[in-house]
Amino acid sequence: xxxxxxxxxxxxxxxxxxxxxxxxxxxxxxxxxxxxxxxxxxxxxxxxxxxxxxxxxxxxxxxxxxxxxxxxxxxxxxxxxxxxxxxxxxxxxxxxxxxxxxxxxxxxxxxxxxxxxxxxxxxxxxxxxxxxxxxxxxxxxxxxxxxxxxxxxxxxxxxxxxxxxxxxxxxxxxxxxxxxxxxxxxxxxxxxxxxxxxxxxxxxxxxxxxxxxxxxxxxxxxxxxxxxxxxxxxxxxxxxxxxxxxxxxxxxxxxxxxxxxxxxxxxxxxxxxxxxxxxxxxxx
Amino acid sequence: xxxxxxxxxxxxxxxxxxxxxxxxxxxxxxxxxxxxxxxxxxxxxxxxxxxxxxxxxxxxxxxxxxxxxxxxxxxxxxxxxxxxxxxxxxxxxxxxxxxxxxxxxxxxxxxxxxxxxxxxxxxxxxxxxxxxxxxxxxxxxxxxxxxxxxxxxx
Numbered sequence: 291x292x293x294x295x296x297x298x299x300x301x302x303x304x305x306x307x308x309x310x311x312x313x314x315x316x317x318x319x320x321x322x323x324x325x326x327x328x329x330x331x332x333x334x335x336x337x338x339x340x341x342x343x344x345x346x347x348x349x350x351x352x353x354x355x356x357x358x359x360x361x362x363x364x365x366x367x368x369x370x371x372x373x374x375x376x377x378x379x380x381x382x383x384x385x386x387x388x389x390x391x392x393x394x395x396x397x398x399x400x401x402x403x404x405x406x407x408x409x410x411x412x413x414x415x416x417x418x419x420x421x422x423x424x425x426x427x428x429x430x431x432x433x434x435x436x437x438x439x440x441x442x443x444x445x446x447x448x449x450x451x452x453x454x455x456x457x458x459x460x461x462x463x464x465x466x467x468x469x470x471x472x473x474x475x476x477x478x479x480x481x482x483x484x485x486x487x488x489x490x491x492x493x494x495x496x497x498x499x500x501x502x503x504x505x506x507x508x509x510x511x512x513x514x515x516x517x518x519x520x521x522x523x524x525x526x527x528x529x530x531x532x533x534x535x536x537x538x539x540x541x542x543x544x545x546x547x548x549x550x551x552x553x554x555x556x557x558x559x560x561x562x563x564x565x566x567x568x569x570x571x572x573x574x
Numbered sequence: 575x576x577x578x579x580x581x582x583x584x585x586x587x588x589x590x591x592x593x594x595x596x597x598x599x600x601x602x603x604x605x606x607x608x609x610x611x612x613x614x615x616x617x618x619x620x621x622x623x624x625x626x627x628x629x630x631x632x633x634x635x636x637x638x639x640x641x642x643x644x645x646x647x648x649x650x651x652x653x654x655x656x657x658x659x660x661x662x663x664x665x666x667x668x669x670x671x672x673x674x675x676x677x678x679x680x681x682x683x684x685x686x687x688x689x690x691x692x693x694x695x696x697x698x699x700x701x702x703x704x705x706x707x708x709x710x711x712x713x714x715x716x717x718x719x720x721x722x723x724x725x726x727x728x
Contacts, residue, residue: 300581302588317591328598328602331606334607338610338614375600422584422585423588425589426593
């Protein structure tokens, strides 16, 4: 009988196809995550009472805590309330995906003939253990932050963060009063252009951080299970539960930071010498 | 870039599918959980803050009522003291007036009694005088008559 390999791949394995669209196990897990969140949301909606029950109380405490954490980053309750729905959705989506990836249900799957013989392909692989999932979230976070910035401070100010035409214009208006502006303005303009690269770096860092952590966790669990089955992976399983929670939290907080930066007016910030949101995060 | 895409099997269709998944999660969570829950929590916190505000107002009202009550009681006590002092004074005046009147009346009664006694004394002396005169006259008459009888004797 041919040996079945339990090879861990860097990419999500295809489970079935819809025409030209390949459905991967990570996508299936994401659908499960969506279904779980939808069911929980509907269950919560049906149980909402003015005098809260146990489930509602837990949710209220969690949401109040998350909102106060959000406040520590934004320093503004109104801004927090605007960003919060997006951040908490990202948090739950990533959390459920992370935890689904480490459930024992990953033992269910199909056996396919691959390049190196028969290979086991699990039906469930965390949506965040596939770079496509994390890239999607990262793009939405960065794009969302910029769109939020447009709605908060306006299109012109958001555009000037990247292509700082305003500072170039100041060369002509402020040259007599501040001769140094002829050096400072091109540098500021160039810094703005670097910000564009920074936005892509944000996408890369967000997506690869989450993917790397979750994928490494899954690799760790499979390796431990392959070395000494059943008993040894259990502590690592708990560790991965914690890692899943922490990664979801990190992604969400970073999203709040990006949204806060997007909603802040750079010009006012520099004039008012306000503490940037990244520094605020460092103090959290 | 191509090597990254091929190594990680980056597929824009799956990226879109995952984005749609997240969109569904966001929409459902926002509509069915976060919005109603937030509304409920806000309403509750408004009720609580209103309750606290009402309690504060009631406390202030109670304080004001207590202050009014104390003021009224103090005023009433002062008024009562003034009335009592006035009544005492009036009573003292009435008492002294009444004593004065009584003294005068007693004096008048005594004077009247003395006068009546004097009159009575004078009347008695008069009566006694009259009685003495009549007795003297009677005795004189009897003496005269007895002398006459002696003279008639042989």
